[in-house]
Structures are given as C-alpha cells and as structure tokens.
Amino acid sequence: MTGGPAEGLPMAFPAEGLPSRVRIHEVGPRDGLQNEPSVVPVEVKAEFVRRLAGAGLRTVEATSFVHPRWVPQLADAEQLFPAVADLADRAGAEAVRLPVLVPNERGLERALALGAREIAVFGSATESFAKANLNRTVDEALAMFEPVVARAKEAGAGVRGYLSMCFGDPWEGPVPVDRVVGVCRRLLDLGCDELSLGDTIGVATPGHVTALLTALNEAGVPTGRLAVHFHDTYGQALANTLAALRHGVTTVDASAGGLGGCPYARSATGNLATEDLVWMLQGLGIDTGVDLGLLTATSVWMAERLGRPSPSRTVRALAPRAADASRDTTAQDSPASHKEQ
Template sequence: MTSAPYGVDALPGLPGAVTICEVGPRDGLQNEQLLVPAEVKAELVERLADAGHTVIETTSLVHPKWVPQLADAEEVLGRIRRRPGVRYPVLVPNRRGLERALDLGVTDIAVFASATETFAKANLNRTVDESLEMFAPVVARAREAGLPVRGYLSMCWGDPWQGEVPITQVVAVATRLLRLGCTELSLGDTIGVATPGRVVALLRALTAAGVHIGQIAVHFHDTYGQGLANTLAALQNGVTTVDASAGGLGGCPYAKSATGNLATEDLVWQLDGLGIHTGIDLAKLAETSAWLAQRIGRPVTARSVRALTGAGSPAGH
C-alpha cells in the first residue's frame, strides 16, 4: 500500500516535514491496568523503529508506587537495541531519576510540569513553584551532560478541577520551564478540550512572549475528536513536532477525564495525504498497533488501524 493511496494534495502554509514524537510506550501504556511484560514493551519500541519512527518516548524512571506499569523501566531500556538516528527519550521525575537515566546511558530526557496548581498537586504533590524548583537542578545537570531536555506542560487549555486555563497562566509557566534550560516545550491538552482557535491563540501568545516556534511541540488528546483539527491548526502556525500514540493508546492516571492520545496512524494518514514527510510506514505502524492490541487484550480504537487492518477487537486480526 502506498503512503497516500487516494492521492496527495497540499495546503498552503504547511511544513514540508513533521517530526512525530511517538509516546505510546510511555504515555500510551502508563494507564493500562494489566501489567504489560517488559519484553512486549521492548518489542513495541523495536517495531516502532522498524516503522520509521525517529523519536520514541520509551519509558519513565518514576517510582513504581506512582506508576506501577513502568516499574520495569530499567529492564525495558536494557532490552532495546538503540539504533543510530533514533532518539529514545525517557521521562524523569527528579534528580534521582536523572542519575539513574545517566547510568543507563539515556541520551534524551523529559520532565513533566503542570500549568495549573490543581494538577501539579494531583500529579506531583507539589505546587507549580515547588515543582519547577525540583526540576531546576535536574534540567541543569542534564544540560551539563550535553543532553537535550523536553519540558512537558500539561493542562494547557483546560483542567478538570479549574476549568478553562487562562493563556497568561500557561505562558508564565511555559517561559519559566524554558528559562530553566529545557530545549523543547510540549504543550499538552491533557483532557482533550482544546479547539483550533484556542490552539492558535496560545501559540501566538507564546511567540509574542519570545518563545521560538521551533521549540514548541503539541500533544493532543482526542477526548472530543479535535486532535487532528488542532494539529492542523498548529502546523499552519509553524509547529513541526507533534506527539502521538500508536493505536491511540493513552490517558493519565491523575486526570480521569484524560482519554486516549491522538492516534499516530490517524495523524500519519492526514500528513501523507497532505504530502508532508514523516518517514513513517503507515502499514507497518498499523500492524504494530494491531499486534499490541492482541498483547494487552483490548480493542484497537484508532480509526485508521481498524480501517487498514480490520482489527476491531484484540482477536480480530
């Protein structure tokens, strides 16, 4: 199957290429109740690389008490074959997690902050100020070691406790994260409430505050079916890095209204049809998500995977 079997037509104002940060192995699996074996996680990472991914968020070095699904992080990292030209970011919660990452040979680090006080308390048991103070030495140490650091910022458009999140509040926390030394900022629509106009408004506010658009990535959840529309709006305004999860897996253990991430296959189908290069083989990726559904025992929700493979249920492929 060709990458765009029904034709390609570009739209004005879009980039020629997009980097997809595949978050399935970490963000996609972290909320699964059934513990996924380390060998399955490692094989997932290998399959994603085979499909053409160049950025694969692999795991998190968080305490097992908080995210039991990722308790096997060190085993997973030991099982994967790190390929030239492929980055394998790992989320670290604190200085101790960073030192573990450095000992394991990790070369890309991520930290996870919140734009709202309520989610900072729920997710990190700290205020926004306290969480940034905790991240400051982590980012500094990683940068001293020559590592790029991605700063996730959650609840950028809405919070289940606070409701709408003011743009000024998001910009204030985002610029502080970048001043700490983060090299990339991933804007998270954690509960999936953003719409295209609000996406553009935040991007424009950030660039007006001096943030370079090339530092910004977007991370949409598809709760209200807006993920692709929001992504297109972001691309039309200069963003070239998009987070997505194979098969649409994902959620957040501390925000129950956070449903699945934007499905990587749905995103690639759209980008292929627009003539935007990703380097990802959509057929291989869809096969991988169908394979994973069988291993974790639940249906594939991503529309493109169902359309391409007929995998409507874990036993359906």
C-alpha cells in the same frame, strides 16, 4: 495527487502554508502503556519499541524513571531501556531517539546511568494538577526541576519540558493563556530545549490553539521550540494539530493505536493516534518517514496483546491488511534477534 485508499494510503493533495516535514514524537510505550490497568511484560514493551522503530519512527519515548509506587506499569525501566538502547546507536538517519521521562534527580541518576541521552520533565500549568500529579505547587515543581535540568545539560543530555493542562483543567476549568505562557517561559529559562504543550483532557479547539501559540510567540518563545500533544476526548485532536501546523509547529506527539490517557486526570482519554496523524499528514503531502502499513500492523499486534481493539479509526479501517502484515513481519526488529544488553 498520489496514493489512494486501495493502496492503504490517502490520496495526497499538498496544501500551502504547511511544513514539508513533521517529526512525530511517539509516546505510546511511555504515555500509552502507563495508563494500562495491568503491567505489560517487559519483553512485549521492548518489541513494541523495536516495531515502532521498524515502521520509521525516529523518536520513541521509551519509558519513565518514576518511582514504581506511582506508576507500577513502568517499574521495569531498568530492564527495558538496555533492551532497546542499541536503536540509538544506529548509523545516520537510522538512529532512533529514545527520550525518557524523569520526575526528579533520583530518576535522572537512574536514566543517565543507563546511557539515556534525552530526558523529559513533566510540569503543570495549573495548581490542581500539579498537586494531583506531583504533590507540589507549580512553583515547587519548577524548583524541583531546576537541578534536574541543570544536571542533564551538564551531562550533555537534551531536555524536553512537558506542560500539562495548557487548555483546560478538570478541577479549575479553562486555563488562562497568560498563565500557560508564564510557566512556558520559566521552563525555557530553566534550560529546556523543547516544550510540549499538552491538552491533557482534550478540550482545546483550533482557535484556542492558535491563540496560545500566538501569545507564546509574542512572549519571545520561538515556534521551533514547541511541540503539541493533543488528546482526542472531543474529536478535536487532528483539527488542533492542523491549526498548530499552520502556525509553523513541526513536532507533534502521538501514540500508536491511540493508547493512553492520564492516571491522574480521569477525564483524560486516549492520545491522538499516530496512525490517524500519519494518514492526515500523508494526505497533505507532508513527509514523516513513517510506513503507515508497518505502523498499523504494529498497533494491531499490540492490541492483540492488550486484549482489545485499537481505538484508532485508521487502524480499524486498515486492520485486515495490517493483521496480514503483522503475521508476516520478520523477527529482525524483535528482542530475540538482538543480543542481551
């Protein structure tokens, strides 16, 4: 047993049957900020990415190269990505992966032109959400992704496939497990290196998570190629994450401060907060490489810029300590300390 609340850390009690390390795929700068009612200045976004990296996160999804008409909050991708791209050039374990979302071949061209090394495509397990989000059927969306994935692989870029509505859909209700498995298999067949299973409206429960992961394994999908992406609408995100960890999943998506939702599914509330996830993982003795104090300070800093408190319970509990750390943070990871790209 180590740590304790007085130190701003949970007491650690390792449990059997869990991974020793988890990679957190931080989605706050993209999935979090895309749902903001107003556009966050690009300088603030760049500093947000740098502060997240400074807190020890080594995968930070930076932005999306979607058409500005659809997601105006991320219209500054061409300005943001060069402002943080040097993070990926750091030596060894200090290098930060900076994946970006691309919707089509044009988005891919824009991303590759700026040196992006990892891209993601965003599909749906249901027809209703595919129509709302992409204005296409599931089949049409997969056909659109095929040349995107192929060209990305030819360019040496890694490819992640997001699959939304894996557990429930606001229009269609519960989503059959076999339907999700079928679309997952097709994304892998296209060439995706990793699949992120999205509980877009937060209706999953641990038993459902286990059932889906078991069915994917039975269909030949290795657990090592899966990530989970939970929203906390019904307070189930951490329980669902623990179920996934017990099944062997070692990559978990989360958003600093619990930012985010989905602009095309109004019932989708915030993402699993990265701080809440780190608190649980540290309490289980699972290594993440993340400094919880610096991460919390980063979310306090961003909440101040957004003009509202963070919904993360851990951020709120640690906020007084984090506010002090935020004020004391040096400028070493801010845009002002780096040359213009």
